[in-house]
Amino acid sequence: MYIGKVVGNVVSTKKEAALTGYKLMIVELIQRNTQEKLEEIVAIDLVGAGRGEFVLVVRGSSARMATKKHDAPIDAAIIGIIDTFDE
Known part of the structure; x- marks a missing residue:
């Protein structure tokens, strides 16, 4: 798993059928x-992550x-939203 921060989203009107219904997000992976x-x-x-949130990514x-x-x-895939993490 990786820690990342959501920095944006991608809009794609034409994509592989298996991706239909999924929101695509740009995630900046970070060193904790x-x-x-x-x-x-x-x-x-x-x-359901949003811009600026720290997330767990696989x-x-x-x-x-x-x-x-x-x-x-x-x-x-984003599989979790991080509430807090110790530094």
Whole structure:
């Protein structure tokens, strides 16, 4: 799992059918101790996260498992909203 911050969203009017109904968010993955930005990724949102919120992100097969769509082209998924974390 990764810690990230939602920094935006992606609007796509045409996309793979397996992605229909999912909100696509831009997430900035961060280093927890320094809050250094590691990279930006696009992740499907499974929990209703909003811009500026810190989130838990899974990637790869874990992201597909979270959706129960094992053949969907999903590489990253937001699976939790972080209320607090110790630094």
